[in-house]
Amino acid sequence: MEIVKRMSKIKHKIAVMSGKGGVGKSTIAVNLAVALSKKGYRTGILDIDIHGPNVPRMLKIGKKDLIISAEGIVPVKVGNLKVISVQLLLPEENSPIIWRGPRKTAAIRQFLVDVSWGDLDILVIDCPPGTGDEHLTILQSIPFFDGIIMVTTPHEVSLDDVEKSINMAKHLKIKVLGIVENMSGFVCPECKTEIPIFGSGGGNKIASKTNIPLLGNVPIDIASKELEDVLLIENGESETSKRLLKIVNKIENIVLKREE
Numbered sequence: 001m002e003i004v005k006r007m008s009k010i011k012h013k014i015a016v017m018s019g020k021g022g023v024g025k026s027t028i029a030v031n032l033a034v035a036l037s038k039k040g041y042r043t044g045i046l047d048i049d050i051h052g053p054n055v056p057r058m059l060k061i062g063k064k065d066l067i068i069s070a071e072g073i074v075p076v077k078v079g080n081l082k083v084i085s086v087q088l089l090l091p092e093e094n095s096p097i098i099w100r101g102p103r104k105t106a107a108i109r110q111f112l113v114d115v116s117w118g119d120l121d122i123l124v125i126d127c128p129p130g131t132g133d134e135h136l137t138i139l140q141s142i143p144f145f146d147g148i149i150m151v152t153t154p155h156e157v158s159l160d161d162v163e164k165s166i167n168m169a170k171h172l173k174i175k176v177l178g179i180v181e182n183m184s185g186f187v188c189p190e191c192k193t194e195i196p197i198f199g200s201g202g203g204n205k206i207a208s209k210t211n212i213p214l215l216g217n218v219p220i221d222i223a224s225k226e227l228e229d230v231l232l233i234e235n236g237e238s239e240t241s242k243r244l245l246k247i248v249n250k251i252e253n254i255v256l257k258r259e260e
């Protein structure tokens with residue numbers, strides 16, 4: 001079966017990328033997917049990070065949840081959200097993956113063919129950091145991409161990297177729908193003052209330099225460090241949760257409500 005045929009019943013596809021590791025791609029992708037599924041959209045999340053997939057940990061799923069049917073790999077349901085991670089297919093959880101070059105590319109393409117998503121309104125794809133082989137494979141193999149959400153932090157180094165990713169998207173003629181600045185400071189829950197721990201204005205700077213809209217700034221939620229289990233967007237009282245929800249609404253408007 002072809003990837004195009006396999007993904008033909010998915011209306012919209014977006015990828016969450018960044019130039020740099022650890023800036024919060026998986027966090028943004030998972031929170032976005034959970035929020036969209038709770039809004040009633042038939043949503044899937046595909047975690048394609050061969051080297052460090054952490055989506056299963058965030059959504060508390062494991063290999064035991066995986067079903068392989070005659071149709072192919074069946075995504076795991078978390079509430080109404082359909083989830084698939086390459087992690088679930090690895091021989092051992094946490095096993096280091098040593099695939100390289102063409103082998104890795106072939107494995108990703110096979111993986112895209114094997115998953116039986118069924119009908120979806122939107123598929124959110126959580127990418128590994130950087131601009132490597134995986135990205136090229138994913139962006140070139142998946143048909144009819146709506147676009148990319150680029151995640152950055154306010155640091156200058158992160159901005160240099162995100163620019164590289166934006167250039168790669170341009171080269172592949174895939175639209176960057178918007179930039180999300182994550183870890184943009186900390187909002188004091190008492191006095192609401194925002195403290196720019198990692199500097200400030202970086203997201204804005206890259207947005208104006210590249211002419212791509214800044215979808216929002218997501219502050220650090222310290223509660224998440226204590227309550228490792230809580231999805232940021234579900235910590236209703238926090239500024240982080242409110243800002244994430246605003247970003248979700250913007251993405252919903254750009255991608256899902258566009259044709260209505």
Ligand SMILES: Nc1ncnc2c1ncn2[C@@H]1O[C@H](COP(=O)(O)OP(=O)(O)OP(=O)(O)O)[C@@H](O)[C@H]1O
Pocket residue numbers: 018020021022023024025026027028049052054127128129182183218219220221222224225232240
């Ligand atoms: N706004 C935030 N507030 C608090 N913690 C956050 C926030 N965003 C991300 N984190 C935490 O930072 C760490 C890195 O985030 P995450 O795994 O989402 O980054 P990533 O870009 O997907 O990393 P990788 O490049 O390894 O895939 C995680 O422990 C996550 O819980």
Ligand SMILES: [Mg+2]
Pocket residue numbers: 025026027049052054126127128
């Ligand atoms: Mg990640």
